[in-house]
Amino acid sequence: MKNVNKDRLHNWLEEINRHGVTEKGGITRLALSDEDMAAQAYVMKELEALGLSVRRDALGNIIARREGTQALPAIAMGSHLDTVIEGGRYDGVAGVVAAMEAVAMLQDEALRHPLEVIIFMAEESAPFGYATMGSKLISGKAAPRDFAKSIKAGKPSFVDMLKLRGFDPDNYQTALRHPDELKAFFELHIEQGKVLYESGEQVGIVENIAAPTRFKVTVEGLADHSGATPMGQRRDALVSAAKLILAVQDCGLAYADEGTVATVGVVDVEPGTINVIPGKVTMLVDLRGVVYDAVMQAFQDFKEAVREVADEDGVLINVDMLSSDQPVPLSLDMANVLAEAAEEQGLRYRRMNSGAGHDAMFMAGITPTSMIFIPCKDGISHNAAEHAELEDLAAGTALLAAAVKKVAQ
Amino acid sequence: MKNVNKDRLHNWLEEINRHGVTEKGGITRLALSDEDMAAQAYVMKELEALGLSVRRDALGNIIARREGTQALPAIAMGSHLDTVIEGGRYDGVAGVVAAMEAVAMLQDEALRHPLEVIIFMAEESAPFGYATMGSKLISGKAAPRDFAKSIKAGKPSFVDMLKLRGFDPDNYQTALRHPDELKAFFELHIEQGKVLYESGEQVGIVENIAAPTRFKVTVEGLADHSGATPMGQRRDALVSAAKLILAVQDCGLAYADEGTVATVGVVDVEPGTINVIPGKVTMLVDLRGVVYDAVMQAFQDFKEAVREVADEDGVLINVDMLSSDQPVPLSLDMANVLAEAAEEQGLRYRRMNSGAGHDAMFMAGITPTSMIFIPCKDGISHNAAEHAELEDLAAGTALLAAAVKKVAQ
Numbered sequence: 001m002k003n004v005n006k007d008r009l010h011n012w013l014e015e016i017n018r019h020g021v022t023e024k025g026g027i028t029r030l031a032l033s034d035e036d037m038a039a040q041a042y043v044m045k046e047l048e049a050l051g052l053s054v055r056r057d058a059l060g061n062i063i064a065r066r067e068g069t070q071a072l073p074a075i076a077m078g079s080h081l082d083t084v085i086e087g088g089r090y091d092g093v094a095g096v097v098a099a100m101e102a103v104a105m106l107q108d109e110a111l112r113h114p115l116e117v118i119i120f121m122a123e124e125s126a127p128f129g130y131a132t133m134g135s136k137l138i139s140g141k142a143a144p145r146d147f148a149k150s151i152k153a154g155k156p157s158f159v160d161m162l163k164l165r166g167f168d169p170d171n172y173q174t175a176l177r178h179p180d181e182l183k184a185f186f187e188l189h190i191e192q193g194k195v196l197y198e199s200g201e202q203v204g205i206v207e208n209i210a211a212p213t214r215f216k217v218t219v220e221g222l223a224d225h226s227g228a229t230p231m232g233q234r235r236d237a238l239v240s241a242a243k244l245i246l247a248v249q250d251c252g253l254a255y256a257d258e259g260t261v262a263t264v265g266v267v268d269v270e271p272g273t274i275n276v277i278p279g280k281v282t283m284l285v286d287l288r289g290v291v292y293d294a295v296m297q298a299f300q301d302f303k304e305a306v307r308e309v310a311d312e313d314g315v316l317i318n319v320d321m322l323s324s325d326q327p328v329p330l331s332l333d334m335a336n337v338l339a340e341a342a343e344e345q346g347l348r349y350r351r352m353n354s355g356a357g358h359d360a361m362f363m364a365g366i367t368p369t370s371m372i373f374i375p376c377k378d379g380i381s382h383n384a385a386e387h388a389e390l391e392d393l394a395a396g397t398a399l400l401a402a403a404v405k406k407v408a409q
Numbered sequence: 410m411k412n413v414n415k416d417r418l419h420n421w422l423e424e425i426n427r428h429g430v431t432e433k434g435g436i437t438r439l440a441l442s443d444e445d446m447a448a449q450a451y452v453m454k455e456l457e458a459l460g461l462s463v464r465r466d467a468l469g470n471i472i473a474r475r476e477g478t479q480a481l482p483a484i485a486m487g488s489h490l491d492t493v494i495e496g497g498r499y500d501g502v503a504g505v506v507a508a509m510e511a512v513a514m515l516q517d518e519a520l521r522h523p524l525e526v527i528i529f530m531a532e533e534s535a536p537f538g539y540a541t542m543g544s545k546l547i548s549g550k551a552a553p554r555d556f557a558k559s560i561k562a563g564k565p566s567f568v569d570m571l572k573l574r575g576f577d578p579d580n581y582q583t584a585l586r587h588p589d590e591l592k593a594f595f596e597l598h599i600e601q602g603k604v605l606y607e608s609g610e611q612v613g614i615v616e617n618i619a620a621p622t623r624f625k626v627t628v629e630g631l632a633d634h635s636g637a638t639p640m641g642q643r644r645d646a647l648v649s650a651a652k653l654i655l656a657v658q659d660c661g662l663a664y665a666d667e668g669t670v671a672t673v674g675v676v677d678v679e680p681g682t683i684n685v686i687p688g689k690v691t692m693l694v695d696l697r698g699v700v701y702d703a704v705m706q707a708f709q710d711f712k713e714a715v716r717e718v719a720d721e722d723g724v725l726i727n728v729d730m731l732s733s734d735q736p737v738p739l740s741l742d743m744a745n746v747l748a749e750a751a752e753e754q755g756l757r758y759r760r761m762n763s764g765a766g767h768d769a770m771f772m773a774g775i776t777p778t779s780m781i782f783i784p785c786k787d788g789i790s791h792n793a794a795e796h797a798e799l800e801d802l803a804a805g806t807a808l809l810a811a812a813v814k815k816v817a818q
Contacts (some may be wrong), residue, residue, distance in 0.1 A: 214683060224788070227621065228600065233788070256639065261636060263683075271493065272676075273533075275791065355638070
């Protein structure tokens with residue numbers, strides 16, 4: 001097997017991240033945006049240059065394949081190219097370039113099993129309100145009708161946008177991957193937390209992935225003139241919403257020992273002008289952990305807080321569940337293959353859980369799946385300051401290539 | 410003097426409120442929008458039909474005038490046509506149609522003093538972040554440079570928008586009104602509070618106008634991945650902002666006995682996606698009262714809360730003063746003229762303060778000014794449910810006409 005080529009990794013990262021650079025120095029490459037489509041086109045060209053046969057499925061996922069010496073199930077690797085608003089340069093992209101480089105490193109190896117690089121469509125929920133759509137769809141975990149609702153009035157849904165881009169979600173069943181087509185799936189990703197960065201370990205081998213429970217909270221009070229409405233006569237939806245934001249925080253803190261986290265990421269205030277008491281507030285909440293019971297208990301605690309605030313403030317509060325996914329255990333066999341390869345390479349590694357969701361969660365439903373984490377600076381992700389050292393990316397990539405070789409030969 | 414014509418009042422209200430009707434049944438007729446320009450064009454036509462000579466000044470204020478039998482200072486009446494987002498049908502418009510009707514009622518009266526109807530440009534702060542701009546400018550209280558900043562990046566400022574509409578803010582000095590041109594100013598307005606509605610009185614005669622102190626609060630934490638960042642390692646700008654929203658509420662409550670109110674009307678969360686911990690929150694706060702010392706004390710209390718939250722949460726919080734106006738005493742002489750007329754007409758009235766700001770605040774700086782309040786249902790204003798009874802509008806209009814006649818003859 002060839003050595004990892006750091007220059008090539010670096011160059012691919014740079015070229016992909018030409019697409020979506022913002023004024024603030026972040027990357028906004030929303031799924032199916034012009035920037036995303038341009039980055040995908042670039043990657044498809046590079047995958048072809050590596051000698052792979054490249055196709056797109058009905059949902060816009062990119063599948064690049066090299067056949068094996070025998071007609072056996074493939075070993076797949078991959079990640080995603082889309083980002084959040086003002087995101088970073090590594091989330092998703094690190095796993096894409098690692099998979100590309102692993103193919104390059106294995107180019108001269110005769111392997112019995114085929115290899116595949118999969119670039120998943122629409123991993124981030126920023127534009128459409130749903131996450132990991134490409135992997136949910138090809139693993140049969142969801143159908144396009146599950147993503148047909150638009151998150152904001154007047155904006156296209158994921159399904160609308162797929163059609164606008166010329167894809168064919170009505171024929172999504174042609175894109176389904178079957179367990180007998182695949183032998184394993186590996187995804188390299190930045191940790192998006194501080195564990196590796198603070199411990200100094202070079203890689204993490206992921207055993208479980210935490211899953212999000214997401215809900216929408218709507219508070220309805222009464223819009224009224226901010227100057228002429230005495231304090232005692234108000235039903236200010238934002239004051240009640242502020243109490244609920246703190247309740248979400250308290251729920252996360254109460255179950256932090258079980259690895260639970262809770263976040264209000266979106267707040268919409270209506271009518272949203274300085275001289276009108278807010279009449280309505282809509283919030284989106286993300287609650288997650290690796291222990292599903294703790295997540296559900298936190299959710300029950302939040303609903304209790306909702307009842308208290310509604311009673312106390314005389315406002316109407318609705319909580320609508322958007323999604324509630326179970327935490328996912330990954331393949332112990334594939335984690336062991338990674339650990340064996342890491343020991344052979346003399347890497348400092350740890351076995352750990354993932355707080356963030358990944359496409360690997362859904363691939364785990366159809367094939368033995370594992371993940372490699374690499375450290376990211378200060379644990380910062382989904383932010384312009386997101387950074388991973390090229391050394392760490394190269395070490396993770398070499399581990400990926402070695403593990404794939406072990407499984408594919 | 411002719412009797413008040415309720416049908417005409419009703420018809421003018423209906424015709425003006427054809428402009429800006431929303432799907433939700435409210436009125437959105439933002440200053441200088443197409444809807445506002447159309448409503449103004451209609452009113453100008455009607456003012457001409459009343460025999461007035463109608464002109465626009467360099468700032469788009471409409472001034473309609475009838476000469477007196479002598480060359481004396483004018484008695485002016487008026488209000489505004491623009492609304493908030495999803496506002497109601499009476500705020501501003503009631504005063505415009507009352508002034509028009511008063512002119513009609515006085516049509517056959519030979520009066521020594523000229524009469525003027527003034528329709529002020531841009532009373533509401535919704536589109537540009539500044540309120541009562543037309544009256545501030547013609548009273549010399551402000552210059553266009555004070556309104557040249559845009560409230561939202563990429564949106565035109567008030568001054569930009571004036572130019573786009575063909576007005577000439579650079580020559581704003583030609584629009585200044587001088588104290589010797591005017592003898593008095595009267596504005597009829599819905600109360601926008603519940604005092605008259607609950608007491609059953611038909612009109613209020615306003616003695617003081619509360620003034621807003623407005624400030625922008627910016628909270629800077631750290632945007633980070635919502636799944637992979639443990640609760641203890643976060644600097645969530647929205648959690649800190651929620652504490653400040655409750656602090657604003659507490660400040661209003663603490664000085665409620667002095668007529669102080671405090672409202673957060675605008676919240677902007679960045680980046681504003683469900684899976685990113687908010688890194689930055691910007692809020693606009695409106696704090697007001699008739700006792701300026703109480704308002705300032707509430708503001709100091711809020712700044713103390715800001716220091717505590719910043720210390721406790723490790724976030725950066727900035728408070729930028731946008732404006733801080735002194736409460737305004739209106740003319741006691743003109744209030745007495747109104748009270749005398751009200752008694753002659755057998756109206757149930759009360760002398761009171763205004764919690765909301767009005768163009769009359771600034772006209773009071775150049776001429777003796779008073780206001781007539783009429784009840785509005787449940788005190789609701791700045792809302793689609795805003796409603797005033799035609800009977801009450803007619804009673805207020807008859808009082809306006811009678812008072813104007815007393816001063817003008």
